[in-house]
Amino acid sequence: DGGITQSPKYLFRKEGQNVTLSCEQNLNHDAMYWYRQDPGQGLRLIYYSQIVNDFQKGDIAEGYSVSREKKESFPLTVTSAQKNPTAFYLCASSIDLGGGNQPQHFGDGTRLSIL
Amino acid sequence: AQSVTQPDIHITVSEGASLELRCNYSYGATPYLFWYVQSPGQGLQLLLKYFSGDTLVQGIKGFEAEFKRSQSSFNLRKPSVHWSDAAEYFCAVGAGEYGNKLVFGAGTILRVKS
Numbered sequence: 001d002g003g004i005t006q007s008p009k010y011l012f013r014k015e016g017q018n019v020t021l022s023c024e025q026n027l028n029h030d031a032m033y034w035y036r037q038d039p040g041q042g043l044r045l046i047y048y049s050q051i052v053n054d055f056q057k058g059d060i061a062e063g064y065s066v067s068r069e070k071k072e073s074f075p076l077t078v079t080s081a082q083k084n085p086t087a088f089y090l091c092a093s094s095i096d097l098g099g100g101n102q103p104q105h106f107g108d109g110t111r112l113s114i115l
Numbered sequence: 116a117q118s119v120t121q122p123d124i125h126i127t128v129s130e131g132a133s134l135e136l137r138c139n140y141s142y143g144a145t146p147y148l149f150w151y152v153q154s155p156g157q158g159l160q161l162l163l164k165y166f167s168g169d170t171l172v173q174g175i176k177g178f179e180a181e182f183k184r185s186q187s188s189f190n191l192r193k194p195s196v197h198w199s200d201a202a203e204y205f206c207a208v209g210a211g212e213y214g215n216k217l218v219f220g221a222g223t224i225l226r227v228k229s
Binding site: 006040043044045058090103104105106107109111 | 149216221
């Protein structure tokens, strides 16, 4: 079955620590996205990537970093510079970025909490 | 800038009753519009989408939505709600150069009472 796998499902971070959230897809999609979800605020775009070795900042990129070394993988690092990292993080993918008629498919999310 | 407003934070309906969830968007051109559903602790599942053509769009699980350009609305409807429909529903508009950067509304939580 094709889909998007996010791991871990729950993650805890200590103050001053960087943590990395994994996102893998086997849909052969070119475009991948990271969103942050906070209660009552919907989803906000952190970073997106349309091809390997290329990515763009979204609306709330500060305190986050990403890499796209493989088509299937788009890990997100939450750095110590992100002062309020507690949230639900969702990874998504779409066939490519060339046209809004390609819906995004979502993983099941990672919930990050601060110890 | 593009924006999406879902006026209702919570809605409670009885099982078997009809449902309408409201969505208003702000976008200069013809929008790409989506409805997603999210169960607690899960990712989002696409219910339906509108790009062009027929303004009444059919989706999965018996949902439909109607695009009304004059009202900048894309309301989601279902004639008879089932208890399994209890979830959070998000409306989104495709923004950016390619229309694939989604701007989401804040969501509407649907409760179904038996």
